[in-house]
Ligand SMILES: [Zn+2]
Ligand SMILES: [Zn+2]
């Protein structure tokens with residue numbers, strides 16, 4: 123169904139009637155009464171009309187991700203919400219069927235109630251889509267993302283939202299378009315920079331030509347040396363003939379009219395035009411403006427539903443950061459090389475198919491299984507043992523004071539604990555172990571290389 127919006131009756135859509143059923147409305151509220159499901163929206167009219175209808179479509183709970191084309195030119199801001207100018211019927215048909223195919227592979231869940239889910243759906247249906255900012259000098263931050271503003275119904279800050287999405291690796295930056303400094307207080311980019319006296323902060327400073335008499339060291343404005351066309355020092359009355367040998371120009375070329383201080387360069391004060399606060403240039407916040415696209419992880423969410431997050435299942439293992447783990451492992455490796463009676467072991471657990479298990483069991487059930495496994499694993503660990511996660515499904519345990527024999531014992535115990543998990547998962551879980559004790563580690567590797575080598579053997 124082609125939904126055609128136009129202010130006036132036109133026959134513009136007629137050439138599409140062979141391929142599409144057409145429904146005509148003069149305003150959005152007319153369509154809203156029955157919400158006829160669209161395969162595509164076409165809008166014809168002046169800029170204001172198109173802008174109004176388009177904005178309502180992108181903010182609608184049901185049809186926000188639909189294809190939208192315009193017949194007439196639109197404002198640059200609205201262009202970023204549009205799929206372009208209306209193409210020929212055959213091209214349009216192809217575009218519609220591509221979106222319908224993609225729509226079928228989209229995991230239909232309640233995810234799309236959230237604004238993040240909406241964005242993922244919008245981008246998923248447009249594989250080559252690049253999320254672009256719109257530059258607007260009147261806008262406090264100069265840049266805005268029309269699509270994000272339309273999809274986020276709570277009017278949240280677009281840059282904040284982008285940062286969250288990027289942190290969660292749902293989108294990835296494509297091109298850096300600008301790097302701008304913003305007000306510390308209100309994040310506006312409307313700033314003015316002004317030189318002030320470094321002594322009293324007065325703005326009343328002047329660039330002035332000065333001279334420096336070598337005979338007595340006097341520094342003063344050039345005018346005071348002028349004496350009937352020649353240069354005479356106002357203090358010691360020496361005739362100054364040769365620059366370089368009698369006098370020169372001092373580098374302190376600025377003079378404060380308020381406190382008479384002379385100086386080479388003023389201090390720079392920044393004033394925000396929006397909130398009128400003052401700050402130093404070093405206090406400004408740097409904001410990078412990028413174009414973005416959906417990442418692999420974002421696409422995975424689109425066709426698989428929410429990404430399974432292991433971290434909550436293993437919460438009770440008290441993971442340390444990867445950096446700390448590497449640091450401690452390095453230290454243990456050095457120590458055990460130096461003192462042969464110091465032993466430790468390293469143990470890795472890799473879960474190869476957790477995402478597939480999400481398909482088999484419900485989220486909640488899988489989470490429960492992993493939680494009880496984490497509990498059993500925790501009871502096997504002693505206080506000085508460290509654990510960390512280097513990838514979503516890769517756990518590492520560092521066991522101090524554990525030699526080869528101790529490691530064999532640990533292996534047996536963890537094997538028992540794993541048996542329970544395996545039964546709970548109906549033997550569908552694919553897990554792999556790897557371990558090494560300090561006696562078998564050479565001095566040639568460091569912690570980083572050792573972990574990389576062992577992980578490689580697991581994959
Ligand atoms: Zn001053
Ligand atoms: Zn002098």
Ligand SMILES: [Zn+2]
Nearest residue numbers: 305308394397
């Ligand atoms: Zn401000």
